[in-house]
Amino acid sequence: MPRIRRKRPAHVLEAIEPPGNPDMIVGVVSVTILVELLGVLSGSAVWLLGLLVFLPGTASALCTVRQTRFVSGWTTLVVTLTVLLRGGDSGQWLDRALLVLLTLALGMTSVYACHRRIKREHEMLRLRSTAAAMQRHILHPLPVVTEDILVNGVYEPVQEDRLVGGDIYDVVASPWGTRVLIGDVQGKGLAAVGAAFAVIGAFREAAHREPTLTALVDILDAAVVRHNSYAEQTGDDERFVTALVICVDGGAEAQVVNCGHIQPRLVHDGVVTTPPLDSGIPLGLGELAAEPATVDWFAFPAGSTLLLSTDGLTETRAADGTFYPVDERLTSHLGLSPTELPQALYEDARAFTDNDDQHDDVAVLTVRRSPHR
Structure with a gap:
């Protein structure tokens, strides 16, 4: 299943265990x-x-x-x-x-x-x-290990009887390094899931074929545009998708194209930083961009960890309307391993709301560079 933990004691559709x-x-x-x-x-x-x-x-x-x-x-x-x-x-x-x-x-x-x-x-x-x-073929089970990185995380749709929501992720080991996608489809419902499938399918195919991230992002943008054209014909709403597309190879840096998504956090030597990245146009809105998508580079040394998330984490609110302080809570959890960190942040965010109501899909990933790189 595409997360470390699946805690569903009350709402999972399971047969009742009869008494002896x-x-x-x-x-x-x-x-x-x-x-x-x-x-x-x-x-x-x-x-x-x-x-x-x-x-x-x-x-x-x-x-x-x-x-x-x-x-x-x-x-x-x-x-x-x-x-x-x-x-x-x-x-x-x-x-x-x-x-x-x-x-x-x-x-x-x-x-x-x-x-x-x-x-x-x-x-x-x-x-x-x-x-x-079906989900195992749509979203890769975590963790995913390649020659370059270890990816682990938590994935929780807002409708917990549904296995796939509007948040997406994927990992592909390509000839040019390991490519990681995390994204968030605008809106909710089945139409959002359809757009998510379109992006995942396009990424999984094009990541093996396109040598540059900009070409890969162009294909993802075109996939969302095509999906919207079909949605318009059937009377569904059009969608856009915020996304981060990252490539990690044997070098000391990582490449990334930010399509209007939440900035990643870099954890290295006990310090949390946010790489300075340009925020581009979400997928599906590429025609509105004044300039084509560009690739940013940032230092990603051996032994460091990237935290990727969707707004289901960053926009979690307490009862008084206060947003979940991701950087502060991340700093307090630096003693955890990359495997434990996503789960800890997810549970901490749920506790921060003081209730069990989840109002948005949540995806939290850690990308750990292999020590030998």
């Missing part, structure tokens, strides 16, 4: 004994049996079909035996018979509901498995 048969039996028998004791103490055992009809419904939400059948049969049997053994006024037999019939009907309904639930869970798991397989 011994635990289920102990629980059902315990509830039955409790209801019978309450009935004896209160003198209204038959009507307290109405509490047992909730057992099959609970089982249908937590247990397997076979377990739900057992709970439904057990509940029906206990209610029936209690009605027969307790006896009572003849005028109450109709009410007692209705209680048995209601218990039987709810038990059958619970078994059917359990069957539908499990069928739906299995369908969603199959869909998620298919989506995960």
Whole structure:
């Protein structure tokens, strides 16, 4: 999966793990004994049996079909035996018979509901498995290691039941060095995902073919323009994409073209700096640029680390509207390895908001130059 960690305890579409048969039996028998004791103490055992009809419904939400059948049969049997053994006024037999019939009907309904639930869970798991397989072909799993660099990071779409969002990244080991892309599609929704696919596909193909970053960026820009032309025909909104395209080879410097994206941070010898880079026009808006894209160079010595991110990190806000202080928090996490750093910053940013609401896709990457370079 394209991130170090996938923390989804509450919202992942996964099948519910049913309880073991011994635990289920102990629980059902315990509830039955409790209801019978309450009935004896209160003198209204038959009507307290109405509490047992909730057992099959609970089982249908937590247990397997076979377990739900057992709970439904057990509940029906206990209610029936209690009605027969307790006896009572003849005028109450109709009410007692209705209680048995209601218990039987709810038990059958619970078994059917359990069957539908499990069928739906299995369908969603199959869909998620298919989506995960597709994602592995769209976004490379991290970490990625080449002769030049180690790339690691965190990727979290804002809609966490979706595996791919509007933030993108890719790493290609080309004949001219390792090329790294990180980008952010304007807007959200399926149209943003479509533009993301267009950029990733173009980058993955052209990074092996184009010897210069400027030519590569021109192709990415053309891919977004083509995507927008198709979007216009179908009535979708046009998009632009901010992006950083970086090339690291065997030299002591790195090349970069900034297409309106957030500046990278360079960590070297315990010092955080921001390389002075020109900020160009986002992809898809190249025709508006007065001048063509240019390549910047900055020092990237051996053992140093680049931090790349999207605005899902930098525009994280606290409850009082304060933006997440990336440089300050990055400095406080310099003791972490490049592998641990993206996860730590992501979790720190989530804690900074004082809530679990994520309002934008988040991508945080570290690019570590190989020590032998």
